Amino acid sequence: MKKRLPLKILIIVTIVIFSCENSKNVFPDEINVSKTGSLKRIEGTRLFTKTPDTYSFFKNLIRYQKNDNTYFQVIDVPNTAFAEYKSKTTPEAITRQGAKIDVYEPVKFNGFEGTYSEGPSKNEGETKICLAFGDEKFVTVVIGVCLTDDKNSKQELKSIFSSSYYDKLYQLDPLELADFTLDETILGFRYATKIGNIFIYTPDGKIEATKMLETSSYQVMLFDAGGPEKVKEFMEMSTSRLGLQGIEISNIKASDFYINGHPATELSMEAKDKDNNTVTVYQLGIFNTGTTTAVLFIGIDSENGQYFDKFRATAKSLRFRQ
Structure with a gap:
């Protein structure tokens, strides 16, 4: 059976993120956040977050960044089923590709099925974390990067992820960030x-x-x-x-x-x-x-x-x- 290219790209992105060990239960297993005025939508996406003032939005890179070593970005793909994405990005599947995951946990994100994972990236001394969620019609992947020794920044990224809200009904202009x-x-x-x-x-x-x-x-x-x-x-x-x-x-x-x-x-x-x-x-x-x-x-x-x-x-x- 043929597979959609956006899904293939997401799978490649996910595998490249990590360089499988037992989950350490380091992320909330259920997230329920209300869409309030304190949350700000990330341009080009349907994700609303409460991002600290220390982060700046880099339009050309389409990501929020605190410094060169700490940042996060959102990949929002329509017309892709989360169940299929999840089946292709299990710890076993990623391990077969030669990558490594330290943490892999199921997550219920504001009613959507999801997963949280983290592990070393291909860059020495760097850790990447990933929150993925969706339904039968879309997949969203939120990717965070920080130095492995910077525990505070990792916790900060996890806090941003866990306090976010996804508005599936938001009327998004997909070319909002296109110059x-x-x-x-x-x-x-x-x-x-x-x-x-x-x-x-x-x-x-x-x-x-x-x-x-x-x-x-x-x-x-x-x-x-x-x-x-x-x-x-x-x-x-x-x-x-x-x-x-x-x-x-x-x-x-x-x-x-x-x-x-x-x-x-x-x-x-x-x-x-x-x-x-x-x-x-x-x-x-x-x-x-x-x-x-x-x-x-x-x-x-x-x-x-x-x-x-x-x-x-x-x-x-x-x-x-x-």
């Missing part, structure tokens, strides 16, 4: 999900593929580039990483031009994975002149070039918000 606009009508693809600062679109708003090259889609990513040359370097690095994933790249074409006064780099290529799935990949990186930010459009056309021209037109319709 760009684009003409979605050119392709007609629908917004599917947001993972960090990456906005993903598919023909029907869902992805039913198990591998990246099995379905057509496009994504738009905002990032801090510093300058137009860095945009090119980032695009080249992203392309080279495909080879590390066992994807064969060929027929690369590149060009530089300007879009509304902003320097842009265009790349197109053919890509083939280990299962011989072949697609056309289109990329357009645009540097926002007068700032340090850039936007990257990546389109994957698995329909024999059916979407390629419309990918290009959609990408060129990108505009930076003032």
Whole structure:
């Protein structure tokens, strides 16, 4: 049976979080919080928290941060069943991937089924904690990071998590944090999900593929580039990483031009994975002149070039918000 890509991404994120031991009952097993005026919604999500004044919101990173070592962020994915996510992120499943969990506990979060976990991250001396919850239609994962020796910060993050409220009925604009606009009508693809600062679109708003090259889609990513040359370097690095994933790249074409006064780099290529799935990949990186930010459009056309021209037109319709 095929699985949605957003779910696959969440599973990968969860596994990467931890580097399975018995649970230590370190987090409340039931959380019931009322939505009051003391709670503030985290932009781009339906989660309301009481975050200390010592934390600042970093829009480009889409996370609340106290310092370089202490922060948390929220991944909110629609069209994904929590039961399926949970079955793929059990301690046994994660251990088989070579990761490690020190704590794994079931949680009832404001009526939603959930789990709490914590353990060492891939970075030495760092601990990550994770609260995940949802129902048959969505999954939300709240990820916190702190130094392993900083017990106070870990307790502070846990307190933020356990005093939060999720408003499923809140009318959320999924592009609330997007510093760009684009003409979605050119392709007609629908917004599917947001993972960090990456906005993903598919023909029907869902992805039913198990591998990246099995379905057509496009994504738009905002990032801090510093300058137009860095945009090119980032695009080249992203392309080279495909080879590390066992994807064969060929027929690369590149060009530089300007879009509304902003320097842009265009790349197109053919890509083939280990299962011989072949697609056309289109990329357009645009540097926002007068700032340090850039936007990257990546389109994957698995329909024999059916979407390629419309990918290009959609990408060129990108505009930076003032």
